[in-house]
Amino acid sequence: MTPARLARAQGGFHVLSGVWPLVNRRSFEAITGPKADVWLLQTVSGLLVVIGWAQTRGAGTDAGDALARRLGIGTAATLLVVDVSYAVPGRIRRIYLLDAAFQALWLTAWLRARP
Structure with missing residues (x-):
């Protein structure tokens, strides 16, 4: 997947x-x-909206794709760690492990996408 398509999807x-x-x-x-x-x-919801907006609006230019990549990797890694850290011991519902799986997929996609 191209960085621009990945940025728009995530x-x-x-x-x-x-x-x-x-x-x-x-x-x-x-x-x-x-x-x-x-x-x-x-607060978290608002930040996700802003991050997503920045990713979709910047997609398609070298600078925008680079920014979307940094936002994508950082956000996916952060949410993945939080989801697993709190869902596994039962502090939050296990449905967050589904979100962790999505975050792992986004992270993998960015790491495989050409920079």
Whole structure:
């Protein structure tokens, strides 16, 4: 997959996953579990939307693809570590292991994509 296509795909994923809890927190929490700190949920969601927007808007230029790659790798690695660190011991629902799998796929795709 080209870096531009990968940036758009992961960026879209980030935008959708970030918007979901902002638009319908009830359905998000029905699947992922109740959140004690709504402000933290909103902060992470907002950051995912911004990261995704930057990835999709920058895609297609050398500088934009490079930025999307750094954002993509950094975000995927961070979310993967957090998902696994908290889902495995049961601090958060195991559904986050599904997100960890997605993050591992994004990370692998970026590491295989030509820089």
